[in-house]
Amino acid sequence: MNKQQGLNVAIVGATGAVGVQMLKMLEGSTLPIAELKLLASKRSVGQTREFKSQTIRVEEARPESFEGIDIALFSAGGAVSKQLAPEAAKRGAVVVDNTSAFRMDPEVPLVVPEVNPEALREHKGIIANPNCSTIQMVVALEPLRQAYELNRVVVSTYQAVSGAGQSAINELTEQTKSVLKGEKTKTDKFPHQIAFNVIPQIDKFQENRYTFEEMKMINETRKIMDDHTLKVAATCVRLPVAVGHAESVYVELGDDKDVSVDEVIELLSKAPGVTVVDDPEHLSYPMPVDAAGKKEVFVGRIRKDLDVKNGLHLWIVSDNLLKGAAWNSVQIAETLVDSGIVKLKG
Amino acid sequence: MNKQQGLNVAIVGATGAVGVQMLKMLEGSTLPIAELKLLASKRSVGQTREFKSQTIRVEEARPESFEGIDIALFSAGGAVSKQLAPEAAKRGAVVVDNTSAFRMDPEVPLVVPEVNPEALREHKGIIANPNCSTIQMVVALEPLRQAYELNRVVVSTYQAVSGAGQSAINELTEQTKSVLKGEKTKTDKFPHQIAFNVIPQIDKFQENRYTFEEMKMINETRKIMDDHTLKVAATCVRLPVAVGHAESVYVELGDDKDVSVDEVIELLSKAPGVTVVDDPEHLSYPMPVDAAGKKEVFVGRIRKDLDVKNGLHLWIVSDNLLKGAAWNSVQIAETLVDSGIVKLKG
Missing domain, CATH: 3.40.50.720 (NAD(P)-binding Rossmann-like Domain)
Known part of the structure; x- marks a missing residue:
């Protein structure tokens, strides 16, 4: 050329x-x-x-x-x-x-x-x-918003360390080796030990007791969807995983939208950038180890809330370094x- | 004696x-x-x-x-x-x-x-x-229910492998060593690799697409609280952590209950079996590594929902083998x- x-x-x-x-x-x-x-x-x-x-x-x-x-x-x-x-x-x-x-x-x-x-x-x-955790969520939620409207989103994240860079992956590896040897761990990139642990803090705390990562998910989702009153709540959590963010998402669709799981699966299967992995019978659902290295957003564990007729639960996984x-x-x-x-x- | x-x-x-x-x-x-x-x-x-x-x-x-x-x-x-x-x-x-x-x-x-x-x-x-994940949640939620009523609970769990027994801890350890050496992992106790991964399935799938662990959290919470119409939704997830379950819990209190974070902290600080660990300024919140070996239920990341005035978010951690x-x-x-x-x- x-x-x-x-x-x-x-x-x-x-x-x-x-x-x-x-x-x-x-x-x-x-x-x-x-x-x-x-x-x-x-x-x-x-x-x-x-x-x-x-x-x-x-x-x-x-x-x-x-x-x-x-x-x-x-x-x-x-x-x-x-x-x-x-x-x-x-x-x-x-x-x-x-x-x-x-x-x-x-x-x-x-x-x-x-x-x-x-x-x-x-x-x-x-x-x-x-932000990585925002991207994978909106890719999965936008088709639902288009088809059924969104009243409410409550997300809890399961985020890999690579969101904090290569040095964070190294820290997870070194700490893991130390724990396996029964030695004390050294922390640098993370405020606490991340190996075999869970840290409910990503980025800095804000005045309102939310972390900056949580506020990113809330504010960015609204900006991308151009809906500045959309109710979004987020809890962002760091895990001892190298690559691949997961998200447990509870969604309330428009007031009268009582849609079936089959409809949702069909809708998401056709959605751009989304791959549905949802076969409970074969213990098949999205996981970080499977999503790593792939460009898609994987959605599974799709099920209706048992009490709220327009309520839906989703499990969303993607490679935070790629689609994220x-x-x-x-x-x-x-x-x-x-x-x-x-x-x-x- | x-x-x-x-x-x-x-x-x-x-x-x-x-x-x-x-x-x-x-x-x-x-x-x-x-x-x-x-x-x-x-x-x-x-x-x-x-x-x-x-x-x-x-x-x-x-x-x-x-x-x-x-x-x-x-x-x-x-x-x-x-x-x-x-x-x-x-x-x-x-x-x-x-x-x-x-x-x-x-x-x-x-x-x-x-x-x-x-x-x-x-x-x-x-x-x-x-069930372990139910116990720690109800210990933290009962004082709120007594004081403010509960309309709704949405929980996403972060569960340690020891809930599946000593052999599960051994499997996590062996798989972790294999991954660090770049070798293939062997799975036995879990349906997929758990080392450096996240598995959104605990116990068997039910007809309704929920797992048995999720249904335990829903049904047992209702039975213990003797409130058979309480709306509870659960997503249960297994992590590469040996001991200590964590839970991201969204709660809607009674309709008109617009309580302050300070009130909630004061209430939970006095509650039996609960220890509040919630000091964002000093990056202090409950984590599995700190809860392991202790009998209490630790609650932190207490904050109000930003859209729903009776909405509250909590992070609940406890030793699943002890209080659980x-x-x-x-x-x-x-x-x-x-x-x-x-x-x-x-």
Whole structure:
């Protein structure tokens, strides 16, 4: 492919847990990439990565790095995004930012392509990728909202450590080895031991006693669904799992919606990005070990509430690094190109 | 203490994960035990256990084993209870059964001493100890019910493997080692790999797509609280944790009950068997690693729902082998003696 005829794409945070997956997702993508720039902080400079049989050197992410870039995928933490995303946008790149830096900015579309692709048209240079736990939930709930309306969502999450980066996976591994040897564990990334434990806190506590992760799920869901009065309640919990977030979701549909499980299964089976795994007879339901490495959102344990006729319970699992981050970002990039919002040169 | 002046107590299933904890709880109990019999299946016969500086030989559990026994604590599986609990009762023993064999039998009281000790008076020889995940929830919810009524409970559990016995702990350990070495895992006790995974199934699936564990939480909560129309919904999930169940609980209090978090904390702080651990500023909340080995039910992450004025969220953790099983059984035995329902001889 000639350099002039495709897209120039940059990954910022290319050596992190999500950045590595972005590279992988781009490799499998239909995007006509002319040039791929891998950007990171100073200490990763000089490392190389393979991309479609090319070897690419990691460069330091600086404002000038974005000259000539069409699409820049950011996943290097909120501080880097706040500093460099506007610089990239100023230079004509469309930024797809995977941090929480701009998600609630009214000028910035917050997009899950299965749910609100039309919001991309309003971008002013920066598009935000939602929080991992939010993405998989809205992909599963949007078809229900379209068909039956939503009155209420109560979610309890079961989140993998990789949401906190590669160092968090290492911490889980090291702590697990220590516990098995009967040794004391060292904590660094997490506030408490995570090996063989459960921590009911993700991100910082807010004034209202909710964590920031919980408020992200509440506020981002409303923004993506463009329903600012939707009742969403969240409890976010970290588990000793490396990859794959799970969610126990209770949903109340519109007041008079007394739908059967079969109807729900049929609806979700046809929904974009959703795979139904729900066969109690064969002990089949979504689990993190099965979802890891896959792009879909898996839904199972679908059942009606036993007391509330419009109540429904769902179990939603997805790879938090893929649909929850890297894949959703690359999917946004693909949608930008497919819909002509970002035009190919040449 | 003279043999004639105390209680003759038997543990059935004395070598199992719960049985071992029953022995420990009896050791710390105020019960005036004259003789302790350790009963188990044939293959454990000949093993010995220490109890208050005595060495006790494990005997085979048979109908005749219960001659002269005042209180028999059963935890050897439902089949053993179904066969031997009536034999023990026939011989004058009061049975405290930790299996699900008799829990929903209308003739059998289902008791958590903090909640419904009065039900013990109606026993006809057998008393049932509720399911572990039910016990810790009702201990935390009963004070709320007394003070504010309960309209609705939606619980998602985070359950440790030890609920499935010692062999389940061994399976988690062995699978964890295999995963760390990059080897294939072997599954036996669980239907899928549990190491670094999450299994949204505990016990068998029922016709209505709920698991038996979920139906236990629903039906047992209603029976213990003696409120057969209470709306309870449960999703029960197994985690790679050895000991300590956690629960994310959404509660709707009585219609007009708009209570403050401070009120709820004050109420629960005074409630029997409950310890509030809820200090977001110091990242303090209940966790399995902290609850393991302790008798209390720990409650934290107490916060109001942001949309529903009578809605409340709680995080409840307890040692599933202690308050969830062995300690609740021994506590029932203590209550039987303290209230004169079982009388001391001599």
